[in-house]
Amino acid sequence: MPPRLRLGTVTPARRTNGGGRRCRASHGERPWGRRAAGRAVHCSRCIACVARGAVPGGAAAMSAELPCCVVSVGEGPEPCSCSGVILCRGPGLVLCHAAVFSPFLQPGLEAWSRHEAPPASVLPPGLRIRVLHAAPKPDTPPALQEHEAQPLALTRCEAFAQALTGVAASWCGGGEAEGEAEREAAAVLPWFAWLRVPGLDAPGGGWTPWSSAGDLRKGAALLACGSPFGALCPDLFLNTLSGGVLSNAAGEGNALLLTDARCLPGTQGGAVLVGPAPSRPRVVAVIAATSCGAGGPGLALLCSLHAVLRSSRGLLRQLGEPPAPPAPLAAVPGAAPLGCVALVESGGAWGSGTLLAPRLLLTCRHVLQAGATTRVTLRPHGSRATVLQARPVFATAEASPFDVAVLELQERAPGFQPPRLASAFQPGEAVLALGFGALGRACGPSVTGGVLSAVVGAPPVMLQSTCAVHAGSSGGPLLA
Structure with missing residues (x-):
């Protein structure tokens, strides 16, 4: 099942926690600890829970x-x-x-x-x-x-x-x-x-x-x-x-x-x-x-x-002491799906975007430069990177409190998988931020972890998270 997207403008913010993601209690034993949305967020086996002192x-x-x-x-x-x-x-x-x-x-x-x-x-x-x-x-x-x-x-x-x-x-x-x-x-x-x-x-x-x-x-x-x-x-x-x-x-x-x-x-x-x-x-x-x-x-x-x-x-x-051979790694929990995030380049500026449909991409308005050609690169760090031209079909006004733009791609995104959009938001749950901040275009999208720290409005209109984000991450998705 694909991760849920917490869509919204990703803007840089100072981290307020010590890093790490909350455990989803998927280790096959009865977890302990406080619960959020009906599931445990700490368990006795997760190494990250031990690091935070969650395990006595x-x-x-x-x-x-x-x-x-x-x-x-x-x-x-x-x-x-x-x-x-x-x-x-x-x-x-x-x-x-x-x-x-x-x-x-x-x-x-x-x-x-x-x-x-x-x-x-x-x-x-x-x-x-x-x-x-x-x-x-x-x-x-x-x-x-x-x-x-x-x-x-x-x-x-x-x-x-x-x-x-x-x-x-x-x-x-x-x-x-x-x-x-x-x-x-x-x-x-x-x-x-x-x-x-x-x-x-x-x-x-x-x-x-x-x-x-x-x-x-x-x-x-x-x-x-x-x-x-x-x-x-x-x-x-x-x-x-x-x-x-x-x-x-x-x-x-x-x-x-x-x-x-x-x-x-x-x-x-x-x-x-x-x-x-x-x-x-x-x-x-x-x-x-x-x-x-x-x-x-x-x-x-x-x-x-x-x-x-x-x-x-x-x-x-x-x-006379050659190192022991490396131990094989089992599936390390938390690996992020990167297919939903794209690199958006407009003039001399660049940022991130989130694929919503085979030819529709959500990003931030401030990533786009007026009158400039916009290019979208999908899987830019993979061997099958695809570069497509795009045109804006919607953008909020510069004075608007919302910073949103929608791009139409000239062709369908290859291998597109429809995202599962979140309908409920629980403060304290683990999230991942994806985007082209930190290293920019050098090594593909970066991933940072944190928690959903606040939900603003009813129905929600803004989410806050503790994920470390950088210039260039704007428009990228927040995953739960």
């Missing part, structure tokens, strides 16, 4: 099992720090983002621009590196343990770097106003650091379960795990969880991903997980940059773990 004790129980840590570099009361992922316990191996080492590189940042993998010897002798993690204890809260770490290598993820080149201008704005600090940060983005941590060695220890991000689809539920503010206050912030969805992806095997999960500064290097809460969650990506972006609320930039492991084959071969 769920987040605390998971925190001891999460493969995340804090990496501190340097001495003094305020060392450089970030999050990291414990990928192996036999031997103990930790992966983190290399930006935490950039202040200590002896050749300076020129090493990044040369696209060479600088060996660990470029770090000053005696540089202290520590890893802090939560050690599980039976029947007691996890205890924090700190271990000394040894740098093994700094590795550039080639697939991520190539994908980043194609979307960088859309993602971070670019332009001549970009400062030196921004250019240096962009140069560091594809680099990751491998650490050897003897204190994490465990008898019979192996690789942390992981899966390939290439199997994910837009709208799939994700869980980001990191430590906001790094080593500042790990007693409070270690292994903080944030739920969200896969907003967009680019590159070979989805090497680059975007999520609307809220990732605060210091969570760089943290893990992004998939999987139901009772089973051990699987790592699919590493946080490369926290919530950033131009033209709207920020999205977190992720690098596929599979891509990092491919770029690190030589190092792992030298260690």
Whole structure:
């Protein structure tokens, strides 16, 4: 059954929740929690419900099992720090983002621009590196343990770097106003650091379960795990969880991903997980940059773990510890149907539109420029993209409080499936916003998740949601 469309003008708004979609209790067991419109919105198995604290004790129980840590570099009361992922316990191996080492590189940042993998010897002798993690204890809260770490290598993820080149201008704005600090940060983005941590060695220890991000689809539920503010206050912030969805992806095997999960500064290097809460969650990506972006609320930039492991084959071969094969991903809940959203270009402007009939498309009036030719691209990120001319057959007046236009396509949309329009609106229910914001035309439509926060009027004339939307999303659908 197709999702219901919550039609209306999509306009940018600040997010008011922590990200994530409410569970529909489709896990085959009796859910618990408060109910909306006759169905449960929380359950004991959904990993996103655990992340929001909806399951009593769920987040605390998971925190001891999460493969995340804090990496501190340097001495003094305020060392450089970030999050990291414990990928192996036999031997103990930790992966983190290399930006935490950039202040200590002896050749300076020129090493990044040369696209060479600088060996660990470029770090000053005696540089202290520590890893802090939560050690599980039976029947007691996890205890924090700190271990000394040894740098093994700094590795550039080639697939991520190539994908980043194609979307960088859309993602971070670019332009001549970009400062030196921004250019240096962009140069560091594809680099990751491998650490050897003897204190994490465990008898019979192996690789942390992981899966390939290439199997994910837009709208799939994700869980980001990191430590906001790094080593500042790990007693409070270690292994903080944030739920969200896969907003967009680019590159070979989805090497680059975007999520609307809220990732605060210091969570760089943290893990992004998939999987139901009772089973051990699987790592699919590493946080490369926290919530950033131009033209709207920020999205977190992720690098596929599979891509990092491919770029690190030589190092792992030298260690004699090839990674375990990726675990297959079952159908990840939440994948969004993208066939109902289209790219609308009018003159030099562009936005989104929603297919209502084989030759009718709903969009916002402000997307259209007077007298300009209008083009509609269907499935613009697929191999069967179709570009059609369109003409407006209805548009509200500029002074109208409604911002609506209807376009007639010159031909029928291929593969059109009629949408199921919503007739009831329940505040608090999970919704997805689709549109060509965030990355624009670079990677097809983006998806963000949230809840229906308010219904205005009786009968309803306006809906409000917490979905993060960006310039270019106007005219896109809201799905429930």
